[in-house]
Amino acid sequence: MNKWGKLSLGMLLAVGLITGCGSNNNADTAATDSNNSTNSGAAGATTLILGTSADFPPYEFHKMIDGKDTIVGFDIDIAKEIAADMGATLEIKDLPFDSLLNELSSGRVDMVISGLSPTPERAEAVGLSDIYYKAEQAVVVREADKDKYATMESLVGAKIGVQTGSIQEEIAKDIEGAQLTSLGKISEIVLQLNSNRVDASIMEGPVAESFVKNVDGLVITDAKPPVEDDGYVIGVKKDNTELLDKVNATLDRLESEGKIDEFVAAASELAESE
Ligand code: ARG
Numbered sequence: 001m002n003k004w005g006k007l008s009l010g011m012l013l014a015v016g017l018i019t020g021c022g023s024n025n026n027a028d029t030a031a032t033d034s035n036n037s038t039n040s041g042a043a044g045a046t047t048l049i050l051g052t053s054a055d056f057p058p059y060e061f062h063k064m065i066d067g068k069d070t071i072v073g074f075d076i077d078i079a080k081e082i083a084a085d086m087g088a089t090l091e092i093k094d095l096p097f098d099s100l101l102n103e104l105s106s107g108r109v110d111m112v113i114s115g116l117s118p119t120p121e122r123a124e125a126v127g128l129s130d131i132y133y134k135a136e137q138a139v140v141v142r143e144a145d146k147d148k149y150a151t152m153e154s155l156v157g158a159k160i161g162v163q164t165g166s167i168q169e170e171i172a173k174d175i176e177g178a179q180l181t182s183l184g185k186i187s188e189i190v191l192q193l194n195s196n197r198v199d200a201s202i203m204e205g206p207v208a209e210s211f212v213k214n215v216d217g218l219v220i221t222d223a224k225p226p227v228e229d230d231g232y233v234i235g236v237k238k239d240n241t242e243l244l245d246k247v248n249a250t251l252d253r254l255e256s257e258g259k260i261d262e263f264v265a266a267a268s269e270l271a272e273s274e
Helices: 009-014 024-039 074-086 097-105 120-125 167-173 186-194 205-214 241-256 259-272
Strands: 047-052 060-065 068-072 089-094 111-116 137-142 159-163 179-183 200-204 218-220 231-236
Touching: 047 074, 047 097, 060 111, 060 259, 074 089, 074 111, 074 241, 074 259, 097 111, 097 120, 097 231, 137 186, 137 205, 159 167, 159 186, 167 179, 167 200, 179 186, 186 200, 186 205, 186 218, 200 205, 205 218, 205 259, 231 241, 241 259
Parallel strands: 047 089, 047 111, 159 179, 159 200
Antiparallel strands: 060 068, 111 231, 137 200, 137 218
């Protein structure tokens, strides 16, 4: 018997892996409020609006902090540093991952920090920062299938769950005969895996680790999904070089102070705590 018995949506909710079930936008206001309170700039101070898809522990996720639904994670820590360096107030918008770059182009958000992998198409559409962190991709399956899906070749013809608009969706499309289920949130993919509706999922290694630690019955296999560029970047509106320079300057500083690794370690711990 699993630690939590049969996994249900309610249980995922209880462990804090999903919040604002329904639409992403519901979580929006609450998250914005709770994240703003620490950084109330003087009247007239600029607001820096962050777009992120907070379904992605330890990068960005919802957590009850002092009884308040709060968006946390190492991407959020980085966003706070950028805002602080600019003397701006940070506002966080929790949005579906596949809408983020459009929100950027239309100016509804100023920057996107969301475990975003650089691709040629994205570099064409928006401005991308330097790489601030690197991680490998992972394949997550039910425990009993660990050996069955130990290589990428073994995924030929399998049912694969991926996040809509992600590079993982592209990786899965390249697997021969794979039947894709593209969903808006990673937690929804985890539910599909648990209920036998998909066989495997491809996701970032740190995200995979966070989910397998929190959800019984899932494991990471030895299969190594191929990626061209395994780093993460921050997006700004195309040609907003002024903001891009500030973003890169803060990333440089954080890098030289060893802060990013610190943020990752703290966020991973937070994602695993009850
Ligand atoms: N790294 C992948 C990509 O850029 C997935 C990112 C998903 N991010 C998220 N916050 N859900 O496509």
